[in-house]
Amino acid sequence: MPTGIALRDVREQLFDAAERVLLAHGPSALTSRAVTDEAGVAKGVLHRHFADFDAFLAEFVLDRIHRMDPKAAALREATGTGRVVDNLAQALIGLFGSVAVAIVALVTFRDGLRARLRDTWPAGVPVLTDAADIIAGYLRAERSGGRLKPDADVDTIAFMLIGAGHLLFADRTGTPPEPSVVWIKVAAVVGPWLA
Structure with missing residues (x-):
């Protein structure tokens, strides 16, 4: 240039x-x-x-995490509407159909990046822990609205959904799972807790 x-x-x-x-x-x-x-x-x-390449990558990861905000807002707005399983399946497809899976691989791949992210993200893998928080917030709202059983452990359910979603979408070179497959996994995890 x-x-x-x-x-x-x-x-x-x-x-x-x-x-x-x-x-x-x-x-x-x-x-x-x-x-x-x-x-x-x-x-x-x-x-x-940027101070160095890991500083660049850390800011890149955090920027892409902030791009999840509209998805979080959309899921929150779905509270009390539609079916809980449908809302969650769509949220997982949106999350894992994005750059999120690649960012998880990047954070896992680079020790210097993980160390840099620890300054602002003390635990977990940034994209996944943020997504789990978003889903737990949605589940909490649905529980408060009576669409989940009162004793539903929303944090554990959210982690289970994130884990299942990540396993379904983890092969970035393969064909993404069909929406029906995602729906079946979400229904298996959430179904017992529906009110």
Whole structure:
């Protein structure tokens, strides 16, 4: 990139490039060179905006987690409407059909990134623990509304749903599961707790 040309939203440009590389080639291909090549910028651009590559990746992961906010809002708005199993199955398909599965692999793959994320995320894998919190909040609201049994342990149910969803979607190179398969798993986990 010639000098003197201003880059608009360079952080977002780099984050989008990182997502494309991650989804196309996996975490082992995600290097600063791959990101800057994909973004069409000089390698120095990344290092001007971030202390090092793990700092870049940590901010990338946190940015992608914040993109789950609209999905969380949609699930909260579904409280009391439709069927609980349908709402949860759609939420899992939306979550795991996104970049989330690739981010889990990235966090698992890079020790330096995990260490950097511990500064702001003390436990668990960021995408998965945030998703579990979102689902537990929804389940809590449904329990309060009488659509789940009063003794339903919503935190455990949420973790079970996240674990099942991750196992269904974990092979990023394979065909994603059919929605009916996701629905069956959600029904098996949540069904006994429906009021």
